[in-house]
Amino acid sequence: MTSPFQANSSSSSNIRDLIRHNQDQKSFRKTMEVWIPRFLFLLASLSVFTTVGILLILLTETVEFFKAVPILDFFTGTVLKPLSQTPAYGILPLVMGTLVSSGIAILVAGPIGLMAAIYLSEYASRRVRSILKPALELLAGVPTIVYGFFAFTFVTPLLRQWIPGLEATNILSPGLVMGVMIIPMIASLSEDAMRSVPAAMREGSAALGATKLETALKVVVPAALSGIIASFVLGISRALGETMIVAIASGSSKNFTFDITESMQTMTAYIVEVTSGDAAAGSTVYYSLYAVAMTLFATTLIMNLLAGKIARKFREVY
Amino acid sequence: MLHTRQPSSPSRIRFRLLADRAAKLVFGAAALFGIVIMGILLARITSEGLSWLSLDFLTGRFSTSPEKAGIMGAVLGTFWLLAVVVPVTMIVGIGSAVYLELYSKNGKIRTFIQTNIANLAGVPSIVYGILGLTVFVRVLGFGSVVLAGGLTLSLLILPIVIVAAQEALRSVPSQLGDASYALGGSKWQTIQSVILPVALPSIMTGAILALSRAIGETAPLVVLGIPALLIPFPGGILDRFTVLPMQIYYWTLDAALVADYAHLAAAASIVLLISLFLLNGSAIYLRNKYSMKA
Numbered sequence: 001m002t003s004p005f006q007a008n009s010s011s012s013s014n015i016r017d018l019i020r021h022n023q024d025q026k027s028f029r030k031t032m033e034v035w036i037p038r039f040l041f042l043l044a045s046l047s048v049f050t051t052v053g054i055l056l057i058l059l060t061e062t063v064e065f066f067k068a069v070p071i072l073d074f075f076t077g078t079v080l081k082p083l084s085q086t087p088a089y090g091i092l093p094l095v096m097g098t099l100v101s102s103g104i105a106i107l108v109a110g111p112i113g114l115m116a117a118i119y120l121s122e123y124a125s126r127r128v129r130s131i132l133k134p135a136l137e138l139l140a141g142v143p144t145i146v147y148g149f150f151a152f153t154f155v156t157p158l159l160r161q162w163i164p165g166l167e168a169t170n171i172l173s174p175g176l177v178m179g180v181m182i183i184p185m186i187a188s189l190s191e192d193a194m195r196s197v198p199a200a201m202r203e204g205s206a207a208l209g210a211t212k213l214e215t216a217l218k219v220v221v222p223a224a225l226s227g228i229i230a231s232f233v234l235g236i237s238r239a240l241g242e243t244m245i246v247a248i249a250s251g252s253s254k255n256f257t258f259d260i261t262e263s264m265q266t267m268t269a270y271i272v273e274v275t276s277g278d279a280a281a282g283s284t285v286y287y288s289l290y291a292v293a294m295t296l297f298a299t300t301l302i303m304n305l306l307a308g309k310i311a312r313k314f315r316e317v318y
Numbered sequence: 319m320l321h322t323r324q325p326s327s328p329s330r331i332r333f334r335l336l337a338d339r340a341a342k343l344v345f346g347a348a349a350l351f352g353i354v355i356m357g358i359l360l361a362r363i364t365s366e367g368l369s370w371l372s373l374d375f376l377t378g379r380f381s382t383s384p385e386k387a388g389i390m391g392a393v394l395g396t397f398w399l400l401a402v403v404v405p406v407t408m409i410v411g412i413g414s415a416v417y418l419e420l421y422s423k424n425g426k427i428r429t430f431i432q433t434n435i436a437n438l439a440g441v442p443s444i445v446y447g448i449l450g451l452t453v454f455v456r457v458l459g460f461g462s463v464v465l466a467g468g469l470t471l472s473l474l475i476l477p478i479v480i481v482a483a484q485e486a487l488r489s490v491p492s493q494l495g496d497a498s499y500a501l502g503g504s505k506w507q508t509i510q511s512v513i514l515p516v517a518l519p520s521i522m523t524g525a526i527l528a529l530s531r532a533i534g535e536t537a538p539l540v541v542l543g544i545p546a547l548l549i550p551f552p553g554g555i556l557d558r559f560t561v562l563p564m565q566i567y568y569w570t571l572d573a574a575l576v577a578d579y580a581h582l583a584a585a586a587s588i589v590l591l592i593s594l595f596l597l598n599g600s601a602i603y604l605r606n607k608y609s610m611k612a
Contacts, residue, residue, distance in 0.1 A: 006556035029504060036506050037421045043413035045424075046437050047480070050473050054445060057452045084450040115348035123342050124349070132349055134602050139352045141527075142359070143534025145563040146587045149570045150359045153366070153580055174530045183352040213336035234440070241442025244563075248570055268444050268537070275451065293448050297441065304440035 048253040057298060061290035068284045074291060080254040080265075082274070082285045089288055091295060093256040095249055097264035098296075100241035101175040104260065108179025109235055111185030114228065120187065121194040122202075122216045133188075140184035146246035151177040156249060163261060169251030171264040178245050189234065193227020194220050230311035237303035240298065243268035267296045321405025343400070364525040367584025375585055379551070380560075384578035389586055393463070393553050395556035395559035396533060398552050403475070403532050410472070411479030411528075412514075412521060419487040420509055446474045451535030455542055457603070462543040464555040470538050475528040482524020486517040519608050530594045536563040562590045 021275040066074070069089045077090015091169045118138075160166045162317055166173075199222050205215040221228065243266075251263035252273050265273070325465040378388015415433075444505040450470030460466040490513050498508040544560055552559040569583035 013541075025367050029507075033504055035422070037417065040413045040417035040421060043410045044417040044431055046410055046416065046478065047438055048431060050438060050449070050476075051434050053453060054441065054449050057449060059454075075348070109334050112348045112351050115345045118344035118350070119342070119349040123345060126427040132353075134606075135353050135356075137348075138595060138598055139356050139603060141357065141530060141534075141594055143536070143563055143590060143594065145534070145536040145566050145570075146363070146591060149566060149583055149587055150362065152570055153573065154359075154362050180355050181350060187349070187352075200425075211334050213338040214334070216341075237440060241444065243444045243540075244567065246459070247537075247540075268442065271444055271448070272537065272540050275447075275543065281456065284503060290448070293445055300440060300442055304437060308436070 030048050058290055058294040063288055065287035065291040071227060078256040082288055093254040094265055094267045094270050094292060096256055097171060098240055100119050100260060101178060101266055102236050102265060103169050104175025105178035105182060105239040106252045108176055109182040109186050113183045114190055117190035117194060118186040118216050119193045122212055128179045136184040144242060144244040147177050147181055148245040151245055151249035169249060169263040170261050171250050171258040174245045174249040178239050178242055179295055182238050185238060186231045186235045189231030190228045193224035197223045226311055231305040233303055233307035236275040238298045241300050243272060247272045267292050363584045363587050366581055367588050370581045370585040371588055384576060384582055387582055389494060389565060392560050392562045392565045394551050395561045398464045398555060398559055399468050399561060402465060402555055403472050406472040407476055411476055412483050414480045415483030415487055416509060419484050435477045435480055441475055443535055444471055444537040444541060447538030450538060451541050462558055464552060464557060464559045467539055467542055467544060470534040470542060471535060474538060475532050478528040479525055479531050483521045486520035490516045519604060523601045523605040526597055530597040534594055536567055539564055562586050
């Protein structure tokens with residue numbers, strides 16, 4: 001609008017104004033160039049604050065909890081009765097529930113996910129892949145609450161027809177459904193690992209007369225093993241932190257058992273139970289929430305770091 | 319083949335080829351397994367809930383009697399939640415990505431933030447719930463309102479948005495930026511008017527996928543103490559609210575008491591799934607469209 005060419009050049013003050021205006025704009029832009037990176041840095045550091053926040057909250061409240069309950073009792077106790085007259089705070093029943101459900105999940109998702117990955121990476125035509133991959137992604141997009149509903153109202157009644165002793169809430173059914181939930185994750189990550197194996201290795205194997213199956217099992221899978229193991233570890237870590245499926249379908253019995261037909265509670269489901277009830281802030285029950293969450297957080301963090309390390313350290317370099 | 323002297327060769331080769339064909343079938347079945355289960359899940363939910371899905375159900379208020387219950391409040395709750403989550407995650411997510419990809423030198427700070435984001439992405443959602451409960455609901459005293467839920471879910475999906483936006487920015491050809499610099503553009507001008515517009519479609523794809531994660535998320539909201547049923551429609555970000563997953567959760571839990579609640583949970587699941595599939599589908603479509611062009 002106020003370009004120098006439109007301005008009335010007979011008035012020199014006008015031009016001076018324009019120059020000043022231009023300089024102002026330039027200096028404004030220069031200020032922006034300095035301040036925008038600082039502002040963006042602030043935004044980027046928010047993620048660091050999130051981590052610090054999580055750690056700080058979990059640590060301080062957990063310390064508070066260990067003032068009331070000895071740390072050794074917590075980690076070795078097999079009885080969890082937070083609301084009883086003589087409360088006991090042993091985390092082992094929750095650890096057991098978490099391990100058992102995640103174990104069932106990985107037993108389902110590991111083999112199926114790996115086989116699906118081999119199919120997608122070695123056998124499927126481009127066309128089939130272009131249909132299967134998005135379909136698996138949609139599967140990954142199903143909210144866990146819907147899986148929980150499915151486990152509770154469909155899978156459990158179905159299993160009870162075959163397994164007479166199965167309780168209405170049990171750890172088996174959510175474990176299986178969690179397995180289905182993490183199939184897409186394992187399939188997709190393992191497939192990525194297999195596809196990054198150079199085609200020359202497959203061709204070499206085929207030239208020696210190997211079938212696709214032999215190439216897949218003896219060349220591609222070993223070469224991609226680090227990525228595959230990493231995908232399994234990430235899958236387990238995802239199952240450890242899964243909440244709604246177990247909260248709905250496994251009930252709230254704090255059983256310390258290996259019996260998968262019984263109701264067991266996971267760490268996540270315990271957190272849900274305590275926060276849904278009205279545990280008064282400051283009570284031992286309330287603090288136990290943080291101790292359990294801290295254990296969960298530490299476990300998943302270690303698993304995730306481990307996955308990263310495996311993927312990096314044992315990667316075969318071509 | 320038949321001319322080789324090894325006695326077992328032909329039958330051995332036949333076996334190997336057979337094994338290969340069988341393996342293809344088994345692996346293919348494994349790839350289809352998840353999809354078949356999803357088919358069963360959808361069929362199950364449809365048969366349970368479809369007949370309960372009506373205009374009255376969609377526009378109805380909360381009610382304890384199954385015939386009168388509706389999900390309008392939960393739908394409105396989701397929209398108010400998005401009114402917090404969308405601006406927060408877009409500004410912080412894209413801003414962080416621009417800083418990490420275009421401003422930070424490949425130094426220690428960048429590696430530190432990057433590692434940190436990767437680890438945050440693996441933190442179970444319920445831990446974010448505890449963070450939100452402690453910081454937003456208790457310390458800052460918001461209570462179980464939209465703002466607290468929105469900020470908690472924003473923190474939850476931020477790592478996904480940041481990583482997606484970073485990948486989008488990285489895939490912008492460097493010549494475009496160079497051309498802008500050659501014309502005298504400053505760094506921010508180049509980012510603002512050249513790099514961001516080019517990267518926007520794939521940033522949006524990642525953002526939509528992340529948002530659908532936030533819409534379907536339940537666990538952190540349970541921890542925050544978000545109620546279901548029997549609360550008035552939310553009218554702003556400082557109101558108490560509920561969302562569809564919370565309604566499904568409570569209806570499923572109470573299905574033992576009121577049998578028809580299972581139908582309501584199924585009907586609400588249909589609505590939730592259709593919305594999420596539309597969102598995810600559009601994101602996947604967007605990505606495929608642009609990745610083919612590139």
